Amino acid sequence: MLINETDPVNGNPWGIKFMTMFHMSNDSHLFHTWDELEADGWTLNGNVFEQTVIAHENREARFERMLPLYEAKMIHQFDHRWATYEPAESIRDVTLAEKQDPTFVPLPRYWVREEVVRHRLGDRWGEEWILGWRNICRSTDERTTIGSRFPAAAVGQSLPLILTRGHAPLLQAIISSFVFDFVARQKLGGINMTFGYFSQFAAPLPSLQAPWLTEAVEWFERRSLHLQSPASWRVPSRDVVRGELDAACFHIYGLGREEVEYVMDTFPIVKRKDEAAYGTYRTKDLILSAYDAMAEAKSSGRTYQPPWPQEVSA
Structure with a gap:
């Protein structure tokens, strides 16, 4: 299993910490919409809003950013650009042409101040990408375990995070596999893939051995x-x-x-x-x-x- 809580020494070989960053209701006062930010003079750069603020007391310039808030419906397996919001808050699938465009980035429904996101991530802030999965699932869906890596940003509770000590791309490949998915379907007893469920799913060690593969x-x-x-x-x-x-x-x-x-x-x-x-x-x-x-x-x-x-x- 990913985490064996009965073994405090060797029971967490991936160095996993689970995390929910923002709750869409309790933390709603931290969220900002496109219209609000444009009205306040922020400029959109990719999917990040930016602004230079001049302090009144000393006239020093301060650069600020609002980071996108990712929700579960925006990601899929190996795809952090699965869906994008329009300015009118309607969501749509990203087109193939957009996926092929390296400059395309998905737009969220809300943005959160960078310093707030930095505080929530704590010592994990230095990571450029983070890994999460959709917490709502059914064993009757096309796929059950749907996770992806995506750029470090704000994240809603529908997309719980798996913070590891390393090898996140490897873990992404494992949790996206059919065999991992099959195991998950045998364990799940409802539509919520909680931390408790996820930690019990069978997974190889991060130092996995496969002699028929080079490194x-x-x-x-x-x-x-x-x-x-x-x-x-x-x-x-x-x-x-x-x-x-x-x-x-x-x-x-x-x-x-x-x-x-x-x-x-x-x-x-x-x-x-x-x-x-x-x-x-x-x-x-x-x-x-x-x-x-x-x-x-x-x-x-x-x-x-x-x-x-x-x-x-x-």
Whole structure:
């Protein structure tokens, strides 16, 4: 499991701390809207509002920022630009063209002063990216565990945070895998994925060993970071890279091929969407193809070779 509370010495190998940063009702007095900030003379730069304030007492200039407030509906697996708010507070999905644009950033519904966010994060403020997951879920949804890394900013309670000592891209790859999702579905007893539930989910150690992969931790993190980048939306191999990560997770969790097939068949919505779009359960096919290639590499003592140009996952 991610955290074993019965072992105070070695029970938290990831160095995880869970956190809820802002509550949408209790902390609403800290939130500012687009209209309020524009009326007060703030300037939008990307998705951050900025302003230079002149102090009355000494006339010194002070630069201030308002950071975006991320909500669960704005993120998805390997995607911190899943949805964006319009100035009129309506939310919409981000288009493929926007995902491919490295300058595009999602807009939130609210903004929070940077110093308030800095205070809430405390000694974790120095991290450029943070990891969180959607706390509302159902085992009957397309996916249950939906988490992503996103730039350090304000975060609402619908998006609990997993603060780690390191290897957040690796942890993101693990919690986004079908095998981790399958485990979560067996544990959940409601629609709220609480800290208590999440800490009990089975996960490998951050120093995971996979001899058939070259530098296994780095192998996972390169692909996790690639999937988070706009470049991954401009190449046809994005689904193949995800299938490769899932296949590696199935191997690390110790599942045989028939067990992999069984797990994948427990995600009927993924299957139905694939069959409607491609005429086959493409996600499962890609995972099994990578799983078989890794199994062959393991049995022959070779290193697994990806089926696409190396620069895609570099």
